[in-house]
Amino acid sequence: MMSVRKWMFAGALLLAAGLSSLGFAQKPGLKFNPDKKFKIVQFTDLHVKWQDPRSDIAFERMNQVLDDEKPDLVIFTGDIIYSKPALENMRNVLKKVSDRKIPFSIVFGNHDNEQGATKEELLKVAESLPYSLTADEVPEISGVGNYALTVRSSDGKKDAFVLYCIDSNTYSTIKGVKGYDYIKRDQIDWYCKKSAEFTRNNGGEPVPSLAFFHIALPEFNQAASDENAQLYGIRREKACAPALNSGLFTAIKENGDVMGIFVGHDHDDDYAVCWYDVLLAYGRFTGGPTEYIHIPNGARVIELNEGARTFKTWIRTKAGVEQLTTYPDSFVKE
Numbered sequence: 475m476m477s478v479r480k481w482m483f484a485g486a487l488l489l490a491a492g493l494s495s496l497g498f499a500q501k502p503g504l505k506f507n508p509d510k511k512f513k514i515v516q517f518t519d520l521h522v523k524w525q526d527p528r529s530d531i532a533f534e535r536m537n538q539v540l541d542d543e544k545p546d547l548v549i550f551t552g553d554i555i556y557s558k559p560a561l562e563n564m565r566n567v568l569k570k571v572s573d574r575k576i577p578f579s580i581v582f583g584n585h586d587n588e589q590g591a592t593k594e595e596l597l598k599v600a601e602s603l604p605y606s607l608t609a610d611e612v613p614e615i616s617g618v619g620n621y622a623l624t625v626r627s628s629d630g631k632k633d634a635f636v637l638y639c640i641d642s643n644t645y646s647t648i649k650g651v652k653g654y655d656y657i658k659r660d661q662i663d664w665y666c667k668k669s670a671e672f673t674r675n676n677g678g679e680p681v682p683s684l685a686f687f688h689i690a691l692p693e694f695n696q697a698a699s700d701e702n703a704q705l706y707g708i709r710r711e712k713a714c715a716p717a718l719n720s721g722l723f724t725a726i727k728e729n730g731d732v733m734g735i736f737v738g739h740d741h742d743d744d745y746a747v748c749w750y751d752v753l754l755a756y757g758r759f760t761g762g763p764t765e766y767i768h769i770p771n772g773a774r775v776i777e778l779n780e781g782a783r784t785f786k787t788w789i790r791t792k793a794g795v796e797q798l799t800t801y802p803d804s805f806v807k808e
Contacts, residue, residue, distance in 0.1 A: 693719075
């Protein structure tokens with residue numbers, strides 16, 4: 475006869491299996507590989523239209539990049555979907571990664587919630603899929619989907635890297651201020667609190683970090699137009715940044731942890747440039763001709779090094795690897 479303890483254990487297993495089948499599987503942990511490397515693929519601005527042949531090239535490029543790079547993590551930096559039915563569309567796109575059993579996360583762009591579903595509804599779709607690390611860590615602050623991912627050291631003993639995923643919001647709501655919204659003060663306060671917590675737990679030393687969101691900061695235009703800056707990649711348009719600067723970059727410099735900021739939004743840009751020792755980088759537009767595109771679609775790849783404030787990054791397209799650089803060495807102007 476089965477004991478009560480065994481019955482309880484069996485019941486727990488059945489419950490876990492049931493939750494997994496519903497898409498609520500345990501979130502995968504991120505960890506540096508034995509060679510002390512960790513690879514991220516950034517997909518951005520897929521602008522997928524449901525059952526539209528023009529989006530086929532976006533899926534083709536995603537599959538090709540995943541085959542070529544075999545990443546440890548995929549991060550989607552917004553404008554993932556571009557038509558109704560929103561929930562089915564979002565699920566279909568994210569399953570391209572989830573079905574490969576690759577951990578992934580998303581942040582929202584300014585178009586995702588224009589397709590008949592709210593960010594909250596879209597977030598639930600992302601959270602429900604196996605291998606999703608997407609979260610809304612602090613629902614009481616501005617935006618939807620602000621959270622920090624940690625990458626453990628190769629020996630599993632500590633948090634060796636932090637990835638901040640932030641909602642850059644959509645359009646300005648301030649009278650007389652046109653254009654795009656900015657990352658709000660309470661979001662910056664949350665980042666500062668998290669940064670201080672990670673630093674404290676690391677013996678007072680800032681933990682190497684990156685930040686991912688959709689809309690570029692105003693500092694992108696400052697850096698790209700500075701004649702003393704070393705810029706790699708394509709800049710065919712000015713960054714469509716917020717008109718107002720809410721101070722995130724200043725907070726990043728004060729905290730001393732974030733080495734690079736990765737964005738999307740501007741389809742004809744894929745450049746990387748340093749500004750006060752922080753790399754400001756665009757992903758490569760991944761979508762098809764459902765939106766404006768004048769450069770071959772692809773993805774940005776980032777390879778982290780455990781225990782070092784350095785990383786490599788490059789663009790992967792159908793043609794191969796472009797713009798291979800190393801932070802910070804490649805961005806020091808002779």
